[in-house]
Amino acid sequence: MTVLLQACGGGSSPAEGSGGTTRIVFGEQRSTRPIAETAQAFKDAPYDFSFATFATPSTEFEAFRSGALDLASSNDITVLNAAASGLRLRIVARIWGSFLQKSVGIVVQGNSPLRSVAGLKGRRIVVSTARGGSGDNLLYGALKEAGLRYEDVSVSYAPFNDALTAFRSGDIEVLVTNDPYLILAEQQGGRVLRNGEGINSGLGLIVASDAALADPAKRAAIQDVLKRLQTAGEWVGQHPDAYAEFLAKDTGIELSLARAIVERGTAQIGAVSEADIAVEQKVADQLVERGLWKQPVDVRTYFDTTVYPLSPSAVAAAPAQPSSPSSSATEGNSP
Numbered sequence: 001m002t003v004l005l006q007a008c009g010g011g012s013s014p015a016e017g018s019g020g021t022t023r024i025v026f027g028e029q030r031s032t033r034p035i036a037e038t039a040q041a042f043k044d045a046p047y048d049f050s051f052a053t054f055a056t057p058s059t060e061f062e063a064f065r066s067g068a069l070d071l072a073s074s075n076d077i078t079v080l081n082a083a084a085s086g087l088r089l090r091i092v093a094r095i096w097g098s099f100l101q102k103s104v105g106i107v108v109q110g111n112s113p114l115r116s117v118a119g120l121k122g123r124r125i126v127v128s129t130a131r132g133g134s135g136d137n138l139l140y141g142a143l144k145e146a147g148l149r150y151e152d153v154s155v156s157y158a159p160f161n162d163a164l165t166a167f168r169s170g171d172i173e174v175l176v177t178n179d180p181y182l183i184l185a186e187q188q189g190g191r192v193l194r195n196g197e198g199i200n201s202g203l204g205l206i207v208a209s210d211a212a213l214a215d216p217a218k219r220a221a222i223q224d225v226l227k228r229l230q231t232a233g234e235w236v237g238q239h240p241d242a243y244a245e246f247l248a249k250d251t252g253i254e255l256s257l258a259r260a261i262v263e264r265g266t267a268q269i270g271a272v273s274e275a276d277i278a279v280e281q282k283v284a285d286q287l288v289e290r291g292l293w294k295q296p297v298d299v300r301t302y303f304d305t306t307v308y309p310l311s312p313s314a315v316a317a318a319p320a321q322p323s324s325p326s327s328s329a330t331e332g333n334s335p
Contacts, residue, residue, distance in 0.1 A: 022217045023048040024225060027060045027072035030251070031204070032095070032229065035267060038239075038246040039232035047221045061087065070212040071222060075100075077132060079205040080284055083302040084293065088210040090304035093226050094272050095204035095233075099265035101196035103179035104134045106142060110189035112173055117146040117194050120174065124154045128163035128177040132292050134200060135176035140290065141199035150290075180253060183260045201279050204267070208307065219307070226269070226308040233269040240266060271310040277303055 024047060026032065033051040036042060042049045052069060054060035057078040064072050065087055073095060074082075083089060106125075108114045114123075120143070129135035136157075140150055158166070164181045166172045168188050175185060186192065196202070206226070212218040236243045240262045248258040280299045287293040 021048070022221050023050075024070045024212075024218065024221050025050055025052055025068065026225065027052045027054060027063055027069040029054055029057065029060060029074065031267070032073045032206075032269075034243070034246055034250055035236050035269075036229060036232050037250075038243050039235040041228040041232040042225075045224070045228070047217075047224075049221075049225065064089070064207075064209065067209070067211065069209065070218060071206060071208050071225065073204060073206045075134065076201055076203045076205050076280055076283055077134075077137070077287070079207055080280065080287070080299065080302070081132075082207070083299075084284075084297055089207040089302075090210065090213060090307070091205050091272065091302050092208045092213075092222070092304055092307040093206040093229075093269060094276050095206065095267050095269050096202055097265045097267045098197070098202065099179075099261075099267070100202040100204065101198075101200045102264045103182060103196075103261070104138050104177070104200060105182050105192040105195040106139060106174065106176050107167075107182060107185045107190040107192050108174050109167075109170065110191055112191070114174070114193065117142045118148065120146075120193075121148055121152045122154075123174055124156070125174045125176060126163050126166070126172045127155055127157050128160045128175065128181065129157075131157065132287070132290075134178060134196070137286075138194070138196050138199055139176050140286075142194045145199070179261055179264065180257055183257060201283055203276060203279060205280075206269070208304075213304070213307065223308060226271075229269045233267055237266045237268065271308050272303055272305050273310055 026049070028051060030053055033053055036051070052063065054063065057074050060069075060072055060074065061078070061082045063069050064082070079091060083091070106117065106120075114120065125139065127133075127135045127139060139155070143150055143152065160177065160181050163172065163175055163177060164184060167175045167185055167190065175190070177185065182192070206229075208222050212222060241259075243266060244255065244258040244262040247253065247261065248255040251258070277300055284293065284297050284299050288296050
C-alpha cells in the first residue's frame, strides 16, 4: 500500500471562519495543520488565516524564501539549516513530543541475526531520509553510542516508499526510516534495534519571517496563532481518537495505522525555553562535527523569545540544563 502521509502540493487551504484584513499564511508538511483542524483552532480567528501544505521541507522553505509564508513549522535541522543559509526568519515557538523520537528507528528483518547496533559493523544500511535528516542522525548517534563510526557501515539513501517496498521484499536487511513507514515495517515482522529516544532532540520549530514580525498587525496575529496552536495541541492530546480519525480521513491511510501513529504520542506546541536553545546549540554543534556545516554558529541569534514568551510559572519550572541530547528531528541539508 502506498502511504500518503505527506502532502502532494504546495497550495494553501483557508481555515474555517477566517476574517479581517490581516492575512497570515502558515507553511507546514501535514503536521501542524491536522492538529489545528482537528481542534477547529481557527474557526473564529479575527484575521485571514490559511495553511499552505508542502510535500518536502525544501519546497516549504523555498516558498518561505519567496515571501509567500509568514509562518512555517518543520523539524529542527531543517529550520537551523534555513536560518544558517541566510533566510530572514526568527524561531518563535517549539513543537515537542515523545513521538518525534519514537517515530524514527533502525529496523531489521524479523529473521535477521542482528540483535544490537554493535552488530551493524560492515553491514549495508539503507536510510530513507536525506543526509543529515532524522534517520541519518539517528544512525550516526546510535553507531557512536555503540562505539562505531559512520564509516564502519555502508550507507545508501532511498525514497520512503521505495525503501519500504525493498524491505518488504527482503532486498534490504537494515532500514532506517520514519513513521508511518517504520510502523508498516514493524507490522511486516520487522524488529527495531534502536529508535530515536535518547538520541534525537524530539523538537520541531516554528519560525516567523522578519517581514511579518516587523508588521505590528501581523505580529499580533502571529501571537494569537501560536496561542491557538498551543491550545489545539493540548486538546488533541486529550482526544487521541478524534485525532486518529481525522488523520485517517485526511491522509487516506487506514484507521488502524492512524491510531498506531497517534499512540506514539501527539505534538505539543508552546514557547521556547532556555533549555530548548541549549539543545539546538548541541544539534548545530553536531552538524559541524559531522562536516555538514563548515563552522560553528551561535544559534541563539536565530531565536526571538519575545514574540511568544514563556509564562512566569513555566520559566520557574524549566530545567536548568536540557534533558534532550544532541541529535535532531527530521530532514535537512547543510547550509
